[in-house]
Amino acid sequence: MTRDGIALKADLLGKKYGGRGQGWALRECDFALPTGRVCALVGPNGAGKSTLLALAAGLLRPTEGTIEAPDREHLAYVAQDKPLHPRLTVADTLRMGRELNPGRWNDATARRVIADTLDPEAVVRTLSGGQRTRVALALALGKRPELLLLDEPMADLDPLARHQLMGLLMADAAEHGTTVVMSSHILTELEGACDHLLLLHGGRIRLDGPVDELLAAHTLLTGPVADLAPHTVVESRTTGRQLTALIRREGPVEGPWETRDPSLEDLLLAHLRTTEGAPA
């Protein structure tokens, strides 16, 4: 833990990759993620999600600013390409996990992730993408980390495996209070599971906060075309005389509009569709 109650903290964090013509992958990122949250890291391709996770894992050094995370022993990171030793068997890979994490390793958890779906004597090289994901998640959860960083963890999995592994992740969070940061493009996968949101766009943070607070601050409205001031319009469309908009409220919404609360998916899609716009 970096400090009381905060699992991951960035101060004016920036990362610029070397090489001519390379811009900033991440710029002026400020956030503090409380311990025990399950955080969705969302943004279009190239937004800086993987860079942020690699910085948090200590695999990259910031170009400017700082990021504070638990040390290597108390942190687990599953990269997008799920790097594993190709020649080891599944059983050897788990044995390695146990030997590298003396005193912390939880074999029962690791085995539950592998479930009965994998032959322990199968060599990693011969596994499918989804099976490798299982082994990588087993290693990460078996380590019993305080902070679990997952870069698109579920992309390779079939819907059933995805549901099962997400359930195991949530169970681990329930039991040990593990803080999880998970990037994903699959919004339905995040809805319900995540209670905190970090939305990146163009290397900057556009939204940051508890999901229920962010949802409560926004309203979806439809009605006649009109000026929506003083509210902040995240996204709006007009069809003939009808206006549909997602707004961040400034005070109560008064006017001839039909309003409803947005879902997390509504909120994310509206923010992802707008390229410039609302200040975070």
Place this chain on the structure above:
Amino acid sequence: MVEYRIDRRSGVATYLQIVQQTKQALRMGLLEPGDRLPTAREVVEATAINPNTVLKAYRELEREGLVEARRGLGTFVRTTLGTGPADSPLRGELADWARRARTAGLDREDVAALFTSVLKEHFEGDDA
């Protein structure tokens, strides 16, 4: 023991779905005083929802006096709800009414619409 089914597209907040399904189980007699609710861990492992959502639902049920948390043991049902048992007089009257509605030529949707409108008239403003 109840098993919760979470519908992510229903538009009903997830914690409310748990509250409503627990109440439904109480009304139907599937849960009785002294029964233990599943632990947060059991619920989230089966449904892949956030643990805090389950805790929020259980706090709400506790606030309404329906369940109580016993430290280190779990969350237990305190009371039953409504007059739910299958043989209650109210249920009998309703069944009788449904038979008459059918005889009068109403179909399932007509009956549902009628029932919903009466519910609305008499329970307007009550919490779900």
